[in-house]
Amino acid sequence: MITEKMMKNLSTLAVLSFIALMYSSCKSDKKHPGYEFMPDMYRNAAVKTYRVSDFFNDSLSALTPVAGTMPRGINTYFPYPNTNEGYEAAGATLTNPVALTDLTIEEGKELYTIKCRHCHGEKGDGKGTIKVKGDLFPVPSYFDETRMALKEGHMFFSITYGKNLMGPHASLLSQEERWKVIHYIQHLQKNYLAEQNKTAAGN
C-alpha cells in the first residue's frame, strides 16, 4: 500500500535526484562531445567529407578516381614512368612552363616554407627542423655538386615521384606549384653561387 506519506517522501526524493542530475553537468566528460538541441537539424542526412558511408561497399564516402582520368581544372598528366630512364628523360626534356618573375619566386618561397623547409632547411642547406632521436633528417644540401647540376626536369620528377628517402609530393603540390617551388630552389642556388664567387673574388 502506498500511503500519502510515502508519496510525499517519493516526491522529495524525486526533487533531490533532479537537483543531483543537474549538478552532473554535460561538460564534465572531455571525451564526449556533449548534447545538441536538435540533432536532426544540426546533422543532416547528406554524406560528409571523410565520413563513413554505407552507400558503397567499402565504407568510404569518396571514391578514388578511375585510373587515367583527371580532375577538372587540375593537370595530373605526367608521361614519365617512375624509373631511372623516366628520370633522365624528364631531366632532358621537361622545361619550366611558369614564367620566372619576382612574383613567382615569392610564391615559390611561400610554398617552399610550407612544404619543404622542415626537411631541406630555410636556406636549402639540408638543415631542417625535424629531429629524429636528436639527429637531423639525412637531407642533402641543394648546393653540393650533384644537386647544383640538376636540371629543372629532374627536380620536377623528384618532387612528383619522390627520390631516395623523400616521398612523392604530387598530392601536396599541383604541377604549377611544383614549378614555382623549383623557381625558388634555383633562385637559392643562384644566390649561393653568387655568394661563393663573391667570397672567392674577395680572397
Added chain:
Amino acid sequence: MIYLHLRTLSGFLHNTDNNLFNLNHTTDMAGTKRMILRVAYAFLFLLLSNTAFSQPSGEALFKGNCAQCHSTGDNKVIGPGLKNIHERRDIEWLLKWTKNSQALVKAGDDYAVKIFNDYGKVVMPNQNLKDDEIIAIYDYVKAEGQKAAAVPAATTGGGTTEPIADQKTSPWLIITIVISLLVLYRILNRIKKGLEHALLAKEGKPIPEPVPAKQATKNWIRGNKKLIAFILLILFVWGSVEGWYALAGIGIQQGYEPDQPIKFSHKLHAGTNKIDCQYCHSSAAKSRHAGIPSANVCMNCHKYVQEGPVYGKEEISKIYAALDYDPNTGNYGPNQKPIQWVQVHNLPDLAYFNHSQHVTVGKIACQTCHGPVEEMDVLYQFSALTMGWCIDCHRTTEVKMEGNAYYADYAMWLKEKHGPDVKLTVDKIGGLECSRCHY
C-alpha cells in the same frame, strides 16, 4: 679526428664537404679566434668523453653519406639494411662496391648483380671516401647491429615502460571510501550505545526504549528547521547556476578532446619539429575543408622515422597497418584500410564555413581559431565555434584591401559610404549577412 668529433657535437652531420674543413685559408683574426674556440671545444670534449675515437667518425660519415638510403638495421630504406653486412661480404668487396658499385655490376659479380636487381636497379652513387673512412663506416654499422641485438634482451628483463597513469581519481574509489566510512560510523555508534547501556545497567538505571530511525530523523529535522532551510537554499542556488550553464552549454563542444585511433601529437610534429600546419592539412589553402592528410603524407617522413620518442614503434606501426606496409621490405600490400580519425570540430551542417576563404584570402593564422595546437599533445577544441564567436571576430577583423586590385574600387565606395576614417572590418563587406553562412 677532433674535427669529426666537433661535427657530431655541433650537429653538422650532413655535409661531408661542409665549411668546417674549408677554412684553411682563414688567417685573419676571426679565423684564429675560431681555431682557438675549436681547440677549446675539442679539449672540453676530451674531458667529457672517454669513448673510443674510431666510432663517432663512422657515425658522422654514415649519417652524412649513407643514412639517406640505408639503415643500420634489417629494414630496407632505399637500399638494403646494413645489419650484419660484415657477415655477408668481406671488406675488400665492400670497399669496391662503396667506391663504384656499377663497376662491380658490369664486371658481372654475382652478388652485386643480384643486389642491383633486387633493389629496383637504383644506382648507388659512387662515394668519394678514403679507405679508412669506409672502414670506419662499416665498423659503426657493425657496432650498431650488435647494440641493437643487445638492447631487446635488456628491456624485456627490465620490463616495458608504461604510459603515465591517468591522474584522475576514479569515482568508484570515492564511493568505496564513503561507504566504508558509513559502515565504520554505524559500527562505532553501536559500540558506543552498547557501552552506554552497559553503564546504565551497572548503575541500575532503566535502559531507554530505542527510538526508531525514522522517528529519530523526524525529530532531528524538527529541531533543525533553519539549518535545513539554509542548506536547501544553497543547493537551490547552486543547482540553478549550474543548471543554467549546463543548458547554455548544449550544442557547444568547446574543450572536446576525444581519443584518436593513433596517439598523434601535434606538439611533437608542429611544435618541436616545426612542420607547417599546411604541410599535412594541405587543402586548407584551397578548399572548404582543412583536410585530414592521407597516409601517404605520413609516409613521407615515417618511411624513415619508424620509432617515436614516447610510444616507440607501437603508434607508428598503426600507420603501417593501415597501409599494409612492411617496414622491413618497404612494400605496400593490398589490404589497405582508412584510419578512422575522430573529428574534433563539429560545425553544425546549418552553418557554412570555408577554410580557404580564411586561410588564403583572409591570411588568418590557424592558431586564431584553433588555439595553440603546437602545444597540444591531444588536440582539443579551443574556440566555442558559436555564431556569437564568429560575429565578434567579423566585427573586429579588418580586411586587408591595400595592394589587392580586386578591392580597389570597392574600398573607395565603402569609404564614401561609411566615411573616410572607418575601419573596413569584415562586417562592412557583408560578413554579418545571414545568407553568407546559412543557406
